[in-house]
Amino acid sequence: MATEWPIKRLDRPDKRAWLVILARSDGLFRFEVEAEMEDAGYAYAGIAEASGLYASAGDAEREARRIVPWLRDPPAKAASV
Known part of the structure; x- marks a missing residue:
């Protein structure tokens, strides 16, 4: 099983x-959209969407910008991870 670590974060x-954006020990990349959620009065951060695998971090980010509405407009602010 590949190990993963975050390399870039874009905030809504x-x-x-x-x-x-996550890098993997097998040389591939993927992304996750995480969001604040609530269930039965409890707030938590959870995965709202997860991608497949991409050959580069750039490919993963381009696909995320294509399918995640809030990444298209307005531009999200990048933060160091």
């Missing part, structure tokens, strides 16, 4: 959701 303007 309201900071209630964010995208994380």
Whole structure:
């Protein structure tokens, strides 16, 4: 099983959701959209969407920008991870 680590994070303007680009030990990349969620009165951060695998971090980010609406407009702010 491949090990993963975050290499880039893009925050939604309201900071209630964010995208994380992950590098994998097998040389591939993927992304996850994480968001604040609530269930039975309990708040937590959970994975709202997860991608497949990509050959580069750039490919993963391009696909995320294509399918995640809040990444298209307005531009998300990048943060170091």
